Amino acid sequence: xxxxxxxxxxxFLISCKQxxxxxxxxxxxxxxxxxxxxxxxxYDFQGLKPLLSKNNDTVYIVNFWATWCKPCIAExxxxxxxxxxxxxxxxxxxxxxxxxPNLWEKRLVPFVKExxxxxxxxxxxxxxxxxWIPQVDENWGGGIPATLIYNRNKRLFFEEGLTYEKxxxxxxxx
Numbered sequence: 001x002x003x004x005x006x007x008x009x010x011x012f013l014i015s016c017k018q019x020x021x022x023x024x025x026x027x028x029x030x031x032x033x034x035x036x037x038x039x040x041x042x043y044d045f046q047g048l049k050p051l052l053s054k055n056n057d058t059v060y061i062v063n064f065w066a067t068w069c070k071p072c073i074a075e076x077x078x079x080x081x082x083x084x085x086x087x088x089x090x091x092x093x094x095x096x097x098x099x100x101p102n103l104w105e106k107r108l109v110p111f112v113k114e115x116x117x118x119x120x121x122x123x124x125x126x127x128x129x130x131x132w133i134p135q136v137d138e139n140w141g142g143g144i145p146a147t148l149i150y151n152r153n154k155r156l157f158f159e160e161g162l163t164y165e166k167x168x169x170x171x172x173x174x
Contacts, residue, residue: 040097040104040108040109040112040121040122040123041122041123042122042123042125043122043123043124043125043126044124044125044126045124045126045128045131045132045135048096048122048124048126049135051094051122052136052148052150053150054152055152056151056152057090057151057152058090058091058092058151059086059090059091059092059149059150059151059171059174060091060092060094060148060149060150060151061079061082061083061091061092061093061094061119061147061148061149061167061171062094062096062147062148062149062150063075063076063079063093063094063095063096063119063145063146063147064096064098064124064136064144064145064146064147064148065095065096065097065098065144065145066097066098066099066144067097067099067103067107067108067111068099068103068107069144069145071144071145071161072144072145072161074161075145075161075162075163076095076115076117078162078163078164078167079093079095079119079162079167080093080115080117080118080119081164082164082167082168082171083118083119084118086171091171092119092120093118093119093120094119094120094122095117095119095120095121095122096122096123096124097121097122097123097124098124098144099123101125104123108121108123129142136148136157137157137159139157139159140157140159141159143159145160145161145162146158146159146160147162147167149170149171149174151174154173154174156170156173158170
């Protein structure tokens with residue numbers, strides 16, 4: 001009886017192990033996700049920091065957002081419209097996603113594709129937010145949406161949603 005029970009348990013464990021291997025293999029064989037993911041660089045804050053202080057003639061709009069943030073989603077069309085209108089005038093849009101790693105494939109990739117976002121999407125994966133938030137702006141409380149607009153001579157920071165009008169008003173000061 002003990003031998004029969006042992007054989008049944010071993011058989012069950014072997015079948016579960018094989019099933020698990022097959023599931024992992026199936027996930028790896030989904031080619032679209034891997035290619036799409038390469039389009040979004042993943043940075044810790046030290047890797048992102050150079051994007052926050054370029055010293056050239058370009059005006060950078062750096063928007064901190066997430067797919068779960070309704071005000072962030074609401075302002076994105078205005079950012080994209082402004083970028084489309086001004087990209088020939090040395091304006092760059094960097095969309096810094098603060099989505100959690102478990103949302104990158106399920107929400108971020110499909111969202112960017114569906115909305116056809118033209119700004120450069122990057123992912124900030126750095127849990128030490130108390131260290132890096134004040135480095136972006138010393139008055140930032142950590143709420144999103146948040147936007148840094150800068151060039152070599154000037155920096156503006158907004159811890160609020162921006163409308164098309166307010167975004168353009170800020171850009172006109174550069």
